[in-house]
Amino acid sequence: MRKIGIGLALSLAALWAGLAPALAAPKPAVPEVSKESRAKGMAAVPAIIQAAGIDCQLADARQIGESVDPKTKAKTTFYEAACTGNEGVVIAAAAVGEAPQAFTCMETSAPAPDGKPNSLACVLPGNADPKAGLLPYIVKSGRPCTPDKVRPLGHSPTNTLFELACHEGAGYILSTSAPPRLDKAVTMNPCILYDPAGTVKCELTDRATQLAVVDTLVKASGKPCAIKDRAFVGAAKSGANYFEVSCQEGKGFVLEQAPNGALTRAIDCAQADFLNGGCKLTDARQAKTEQAGLYTQLAQKAGFPCTVSGYAPFGVNLPGKEVVELACSNRSDGGIGIFAAGSGSSMVYDCAHSELKSFRCSLTKPAAAYPKLTADLKAVGKATCVVSNARTVGVTADQKGYIEVACADGLQGYFIEFEIEKMTPKTAIVCSEAKGIAGGCTLPGNAKKG
Known part of the structure; x- marks a missing residue:
């Protein structure tokens, strides 16, 4: 079981620090994109x-501006790109020979370190809703999430990491490649996995x-x-999460x-000792005693007199029912x-x-x-046979x-034939007359006599 912590290396602050004064000025709510900046962007991007290596089917682009490093005099040109079916990006293209740097529009939408509006915020119409660009990654993850906030x-x-608050109520950390590519691994882990500190x-x-x-x-x-109470237990390498x-x-x-958010199984605290030492919100020993008493009552009510001394839940999914x-x-x-x-x-x-109903007992001996x-x-009139061995053959259509x-x-x-609905013989x-039923008798002694 695990909780998650990741170290991130951020470099936007360094780029902001080197921007020309003209780029540092506050932007209007919806800046107009000039023909010149769009033409330069579409030509260069x-x-x-x-x-x-950016995963971008280019739909629109603009040149945002330039900055010059006061020490090295190196010039960096900034572009915004809108990508069809993908997250928009801001690209920092430095001098020849240096690899361009790419940042998602979601990253550049955050205020600058001094709290002022970000000069690198995306403004192209295709990037108006940065959340939309993350939808293909959410779908690829397999998690159920319509993002309200990102x-x-x-x-x-x-x-590249994003926090998502979903309309369905859950919260996740979305992890993509850097820069995001749909042909690379995508994971979405529930917020409950992450240490609040x-x-x-x-x-x-x-x-x-x-x-x-x-x-x-x-x-x-x-x-x-x-x-009464809830707690997160941990996560398995398989992607399954456990809650108490x-x-x-x-x-x-x-x-x-399960990783897709669905319930895989519910495990009684009395049987959950194998998971991180068992339940913490419930006294497992007391729970076992109380649960045995409950099953005794339920069995009596069902017409099966049994003072339950032990029990084992079956891991089957019967809606509204529990199999034990x-x-x-x-x-x-x-x-x-x-x-x-x-x-x-x-x-x-x-x-x-019970095996005629596909449930095999293991707590009691077959005999x-x-x-x-x-x-x-x-x-059924066969009073001379005291059964010494048995096997379930099966159920016909x-x-x-x-x-x-x-x-x-x-x-x-013998082969005993039962009416399954009422489980009556x-x-x-x-055996000598049962060769046509499922291959006939096979138990030791029966096979050679049949």
């Missing part, structure tokens, strides 16, 4: 952007706004939770958020609970039959389920489920 953070020799930090969104995503993730999880939430009901979760394996202190077999939030319908499948299958055989069983007496076993087919 195409070669400059090619030499500088703050330039400067650039290093390799990266660090060199690179977010100022357009506060901590409460950055944590508001927790409410959305909790809602997406379908888990009943009146939110505590609930008024006493339980808590860790929420895993249950181990019981009052019975040797366990079950798979599918519990609905609120007043929805819940169900528990015992471990003898604990065999008495259930023995009872299923008796229910017409919703018939099959489980192969072996018998303790060493005689050939319909018939038992002796």
Whole structure:
């Protein structure tokens, strides 16, 4: 898990300091671009952007002015370029032999170090909204963001950084190449990753706004939770972010958020010890006890008497439902609970039959389920077989489920056919007559007898 800090090397101040006095004068709100400055820009800029490797399909350009270094007498000419489908730039073209420097219009829109209007601010019509030039980079990042506000953070020799406040409520740090190119890597990291006291930090969104995503993730999880508190846990190398939430009901979760902002999974605090030492807002031991009690109640309500002694959530996404394996202190077999939030319908499948619903038990031993299958055989008139082994075969398109069983007496076993909706046995087919079902019997003892 990590938080992010980046050092930036800014050089605009040095350029501002060398500007000619004429360029330092305050600009009107919308300066008029003269034909002469536009003609000079359109003549010079195409070669400059090619030499500088700037990603710009030139739509418009102007010469802003010139400055002369008082010590070296070296002259620098400044140009503004508007680029189709990309961020506009201001280019500082020095003497022959020196590489041009490029700054985004967003960077040059900031006031000069003395607080006066920036003489290098972009004024071409195509650069009227500098935010628009960042949209292709936002789209490439895959993050959901319509920028309401943007703050330039400067650039290093390799990266250009911007802070974004999004209409959707989130805040991000956008990192592009320097100068920005759409064929280079683009990343957008949530503001919550950055230390508020660090060199690179977010100022357009506060901590409460950055944590508001927790409410959305909790809602997406379908888990009943009146939110009490929220906290950021950390980020993984995969790009996933982790948040902790505590609930008024006493339980808590860790929420895993995918790079695209969607919920990946919600992890009970009782199962979250592997993440930075587990939950801090909720007492995990107390949570385990309380959660076990809750699952006991839910199982009883679903018609499955189980005093829950252990449980393990399944990482599946069933909207509005929670899937949990249950181990019981009052019975040797366990079950798979599918519990609905609120007043929805819940169900528990015992471990003898749960694989027919694609859920395999791991908290209890397979043999604990065999008495259930023995009872299923008796229910369809096969009373002489005590089940000693079993395997789930599968479910057909017409919703018939099959489980192969072996018998303790060493005689050939059976395929038990189930009606999946009610999970009731319909018939038992002796292995010698079941060769046409999924390849027939394969359990040890059954294969040679069938």
